[in-house]
Amino acid sequence: MKQAFDDSATPGFIYNGHPARVIFGFGTLAQVHDEVHRLGRRAIVLSTPQQVDQARHLSARLGDLSVGVFAEATMHTPVDVTERALKAVRELGADCTVALGGGSTTGLGKAIALRTDLPQIVIPTTYAGSEMTPILGETEHGAKKTIRDAKVLPETVIYDVDLTMSLPASLSASSGMNAIAHSVEALYAQDANPIVSLMACEGIEALAKALPGIVENPDDRAARWQALYGAWLSGTCLGAVGMGLHHKLCHTLGGAFDLPHAETHTIVLPHGVAYNARATQPAMARIAGALGAPEAAMGLYDLAGRIGAKRALRDIGMPEAGIARAAEMALANPYWNPRPLDLGSIKQLIARAWSGAPPDLAI
Numbered sequence: 001m002k003q004a005f006d007d008s009a010t011p012g013f014i015y016n017g018h019p020a021r022v023i024f025g026f027g028t029l030a031q032v033h034d035e036v037h038r039l040g041r042r043a044i045v046l047s048t049p050q051q052v053d054q055a056r057h058l059s060a061r062l063g064d065l066s067v068g069v070f071a072e073a074t075m076h077t078p079v080d081v082t083e084r085a086l087k088a089v090r091e092l093g094a095d096c097t098v099a100l101g102g103g104s105t106t107g108l109g110k111a112i113a114l115r116t117d118l119p120q121i122v123i124p125t126t127y128a129g130s131e132m133t134p135i136l137g138e139t140e141h142g143a144k145k146t147i148r149d150a151k152v153l154p155e156t157v158i159y160d161v162d163l164t165m166s167l168p169a170s171l172s173a174s175s176g177m178n179a180i181a182h183s184v185e186a187l188y189a190q191d192a193n194p195i196v197s198l199m200a201c202e203g204i205e206a207l208a209k210a211l212p213g214i215v216e217n218p219d220d221r222a223a224r225w226q227a228l229y230g231a232w233l234s235g236t237c238l239g240a241v242g243m244g245l246h247h248k249l250c251h252t253l254g255g256a257f258d259l260p261h262a263e264t265h266t267i268v269l270p271h272g273v274a275y276n277a278r279a280t281q282p283a284m285a286r287i288a289g290a291l292g293a294p295e296a297a298m299g300l301y302d303l304a305g306r307i308g309a310k311r312a313l314r315d316i317g318m319p320e321a322g323i324a325r326a327a328e329m330a331l332a333n334p335y336w337n338p339r340p341l342d343l344g345s346i347k348q349l350i351a352r353a354w355s356g357a358p359p360d361l362a363i
Contacts, residue, residue: 013193040096067092076139077107102126110152129235144255173307177266186237188283204290206230246272270301274359279339312356
């Protein structure tokens with residue numbers, strides 16, 4: 001006898017797919033000219049000061065389709081830098097942006113789009129993942145504010161694995177761990193759904209396999225492909241569902257103490273996962289399985305150690321005196337989280353992350 005289908009055991013869900021054109025592979029930078037032509041006629045190329053030579057080369061490659069370069073993008077997207085970029089956009093007459101680089105440059109392109117609605121092309125050179133999200137984090141007067149608006153979602157993302165081949169192993173490690181954080185929190189998000197969870201598990205597994213290979217051999221093209229693929233999936237997860245305590249802590253720490261974005265995520269992630277472990281055990285099992293580890297939080301901590309990433313906030317410039325302040329700030333306007341936030345426990349969590357101690361599941 002055929003068993004009746006129990007629809008009460010299979011709840012419905014909502015999945016929001018964000019429109020974006022994705023071009024992925026080796027040598028895909030060659031398509032940027034056609035993409036600028038499709039979206040606009042006069043592009044301004046954005047970069048950090050460290051990547052200005054690459055930006056100038058790209059501008060020259062675009063020829064008449066480029067109006068010039070603005071190379072002042074910086075961490076946490078300071079509003080004053082955005083204002084200078086907007087002045088350049090107006091003076092040069094740009095009608096689209098091309099952001100070449102990591103999360104800092106992508107953030108600047110989004111900040112411009114928020115204020116002008118200009119179309120964007122993003123060409124990631126790290127594993128940040130923010131190029132796949134309608135999310136912008138801006139910093140002003142020492143505080144970081146997160147904005148979610150469809151206007152900041154890029155129209156085209158060009159993933160060229162060749163552009164990541166020169167990313168130093170140390171930056172690949174922290175950037176990859178930052179991407180893993182997006183997938184990890186997507187698995188226990190308030191609006192989690194089966195489609196995003198599939199991408200999250202695939203993203204974690206791809207990055208966890210690729211990063212040790214990149215650290216061992218930075219020229220490993222297969223590992224580089226797999227890492228960029230995992231970053232794309234993880235960024236898509238970040239854009240599709242809400243994030244929790246981990247992301248709130250990292251935004252707080254980065255904005256308040258001007259800490260490097262990817263390294264902060266790398267250090268905090270195992271501790272944020274440990275805090276939530278008891279409240280969301282099915283998600284923890286999926287994270288551990290994707291990592292190939294017995295347990296999620298220690299699996300993440302051990303992966304960071306295996307790839308030589310920093311594991312202590314004190315090593316990236318956070319003062320010990322800032323622990324209490326950071327905990328209080330994290331509880332102000334908190335993100336939804338599967339476990340209620342407790343000030344004392346959050347202080348302990350940050351203190352362990354500051355010292356580099358392993359995550360504590362008993363916090």
